[in-house]
Amino acid sequence: MSLDSSAPLQDASRRSASLRLRLGLAMPVVVGAMVGWFEWRDGGFEPLLPGLTHAVELVAALSVALMLLVEALLLRPLRQLASGCEAMESAPAPQAADMPEPRLGAELDRIGHAMHRAQGSLWQHDHEARELRRQLAEQRDLLERAHAALEANQRELASLARIDALTGLTNQRAFDESLRREFKRAQRQRGLLALAVLDLDEFKQFNERHGTAVGDATLQRVAALLNERFKRDTDIVARLGGEEFVALLPGCGMAEAQGVLELVREDLRALHLPDGRGDLTLSIGLAALSPAHPYLSAQALMQAADEALYIAKHAGRDRLSLAA
Numbered sequence: 001m002s003l004d005s006s007a008p009l010q011d012a013s014r015r016s017a018s019l020r021l022r023l024g025l026a027m028p029v030v031v032g033a034m035v036g037w038f039e040w041r042d043g044g045f046e047p048l049l050p051g052l053t054h055a056v057e058l059v060a061a062l063s064v065a066l067m068l069l070v071e072a073l074l075l076r077p078l079r080q081l082a083s084g085c086e087a088m089e090s091a092p093a094p095q096a097a098d099m100p101e102p103r104l105g106a107e108l109d110r111i112g113h114a115m116h117r118a119q120g121s122l123w124q125h126d127h128e129a130r131e132l133r134r135q136l137a138e139q140r141d142l143l144e145r146a147h148a149a150l151e152a153n154q155r156e157l158a159s160l161a162r163i164d165a166l167t168g169l170t171n172q173r174a175f176d177e178s179l180r181r182e183f184k185r186a187q188r189q190r191g192l193l194a195l196a197v198l199d200l201d202e203f204k205q206f207n208e209r210h211g212t213a214v215g216d217a218t219l220q221r222v223a224a225l226l227n228e229r230f231k232r233d234t235d236i237v238a239r240l241g242g243e244e245f246v247a248l249l250p251g252c253g254m255a256e257a258q259g260v261l262e263l264v265r266e267d268l269r270a271l272h273l274p275d276g277r278g279d280l281t282l283s284i285g286l287a288a289l290s291p292a293h294p295y296l297s298a299q300a301l302m303q304a305a306d307e308a309l310y311i312a313k314h315a316g317r318d319r320l321s322l323a324a
């Protein structure tokens with residue numbers, strides 16, 4: 001069954017022509033009636049009769065004018081609308097693919113896609129930034145730990161720089177500082193300060209007989225002996241190097257120091273460490289600062305103790321020699 005799509009349009013066109021015809025007939029009647037009513041109201045039908053021709057002309061003119069007005073304002077637009085509809089109806093239906101997308105919709109779509117891509121990109125950047133922050137925190141943590149380890153190492157190094165690695169005693173550098181400090185203090189306070197230099201006898205032979213490892217162990221035992229004998233907080237025992245030790249005894253005079261040092265010599269002999277000639281022995285040089293026996297400087301006191309040691313060695317070793 002086929003549908004005639006032009007039928008409603010033809011019907012509308014027919015109704016438009018019929019309307020025009022009815023208006024053409026009704027208009028003179030309506031206008032005539034109106035003119036008649038105005039004439040009757042102003043003076044009845046008597047004055048109308050002589051001017052009938054004039055009235056007919058007036059009705060005809062007004063009817064034509066009204067017809068033209070209706071034609072221009074109503075009928076012509078209606079016809080144009082009808083022909084427009086007719087054209088739309090007769091045009092082939094556009095395929096969906098051929099239909100251009102509305103411009104606004106396309107723009108909104110493009111903006112939507114761009115925003116979606118920007119959102120993805122922002123999310124990616126945010127993710128990368130978080131990852132970078134995490135790595136940065138890790139690196140900072142590592143750096144802080146490395147810094148702490150470095151500080152600990154530096155402290156240890158500084159401490160090692162003041163300590164003899166083999167015996168754990170104060171080393172020469174730290175001892176020199178202590179000697180200068182204690183000497184000045186004793187001078188200022190007119191106090192006592194004893195300084196002993198202790199040197200193992202014939203230690204070269206001892207090493208050769210027992211080996212360096214035993215020699216090392218022996219140096220450690222001597223260090224322990226000295227630590228045992230010089231226990232006061234103010235006592236300072238150091239290893240100057242090789243088989244040479246020192247004991248700095250603030251507040252200690254010559255006689256008191258001599259007594260303790262003789263005990264140290266006995267302690268060592270009691271260990272019975274054979275060196276080829278007999279047991280290992282010590283030679284000691286002792287010097288002491290006192291108001292009665294001043295020295296000009298810490299170096300002078302040290303030199304006096306060294307000279308006393310030299311005398312002890314040349315006097316046959318295994319003895320304590322007092323500085324003059």
Ligand SMILES: Nc1nc2c(ncn2[C@@H]2O[C@H](COP(=O)(O)OP(=O)(O)OP(=O)(O)O)[C@@H](O)[C@H]2O)c(=O)[nH]1
Pocket residue numbers: 166199200201202203204205207211212213214215216219241242243313317
């Ligand atoms: N085992 C060991 N031996 C050392 C160390 N330092 C120095 N010596 C040794 O101590 C010996 C010192 O020898 P010398 O300076 O001739 O003195 P000595 O043999 O004790 O002779 P005198 O001092 O004159 O009695 C050398 O053989 C050094 O090698 C050490 O740290 N460990």
